[in-house]
Amino acid sequence: MHAYTAFAFDSIVCADPAMLDTVTDHAEFWNGVMAALQASTFVALGRLYEVKRDRFSATELLRFVVEHPGIFSRHRLLERKVRLGGLSRAAAEQAAADAHEPSKSELAALRDVFEQARQVYSETVEPIRHQIFAHAGRITRDDRDRLSRALPPADEVAKLIVLPLRLHFALAKLYFDGYPRVLDDTVTAIADVLAAKPAPHTSTWEHLHAAGSVADFLASMNGRKRATSVEH
Numbered sequence: 586m587h588a589y590t591a592f593a594f595d596s597i598v599c600a601d602p603a604m605l606d607t608v609t610d611h612a613e614f615w616n617g618v619m620a621a622l623q624a625s626t627f628v629a630l631g632r633l634y635e636v637k638r639d640r641f642s643a644t645e646l647l648r649f650v651v652e653h654p655g656i657f658s659r660h661r662l663l664e665r666k667v668r669l670g671g672l673s674r675a676a677a678e679q680a681a682a683d684a685h686e687p688s689k690s691e692l693a694a695l696r697d698v699f700e701q702a703r704q705v706y707s708e709t710v711e712p713i714r715h716q717i718f719a720h721a722g723r724i725t726r727d728d729r730d731r732l733s734r735a736l737p738p739a740d741e742v743a744k745l746i747v748l749p750l751r752l753h754f755a756l757a758k759l760y761f762d763g764y765p766r767v768l769d770d771t772v773t774a775i776a777d778v779l780a781a782k783p784a785p786h787t788s789t790w791e792h793l794h795a796a797g798s799v800a801d802f803l804a805s806m807n808g809r810k811r812a813t814s815v816e817h
Contacts, residue, residue, distance in 0.1 A: 586791055628718060630706065630746065631715075634707070643699060647752070684762075684763025
């Protein structure tokens, strides 16, 4: 995830003077990397949150599931367990027997949570995405500063970034395993994300892996620099 790679890099480097010295030795390169991560974050958020019928976005996905709750029926789950899961029909019937079948109102509640976040995106993030990163045109420095000041706090932007992932997990568990749709909580503030670094070869939230990979990379990079200094 572009955003949490940038968040982790900035947090770790700013908190470690030795690491800051290492990065500053190649500032032009790292400035370019951070600029690319920032641009990618805003563009990706646009793809998720914008409402355009000719594009597949989170809004379109949620519209579809609300209008077609039958895709989560026990019968459909049974068929998926046989066709995609490789289970025998008897095993699939057993697996699907107690599956949750959501109502339209349950699925609409998920959509409503997303729509609240999308309103925040539209009012604060979308203008920056359109006018700075996607269609810069002749925007002035004053215009850029004004748009940047309108951004919500970093922790709120982080929640916007992670919400589509939470929705994905909830719908995937419902679709593939018949679990009741639940928006699982996860940490979003970068300090908490770095503290929750997952162990190697484990499966968990993608943003935790992204931040953890940055921490590992920077630690190894700084270690190599210290070793080289000793050798010289």
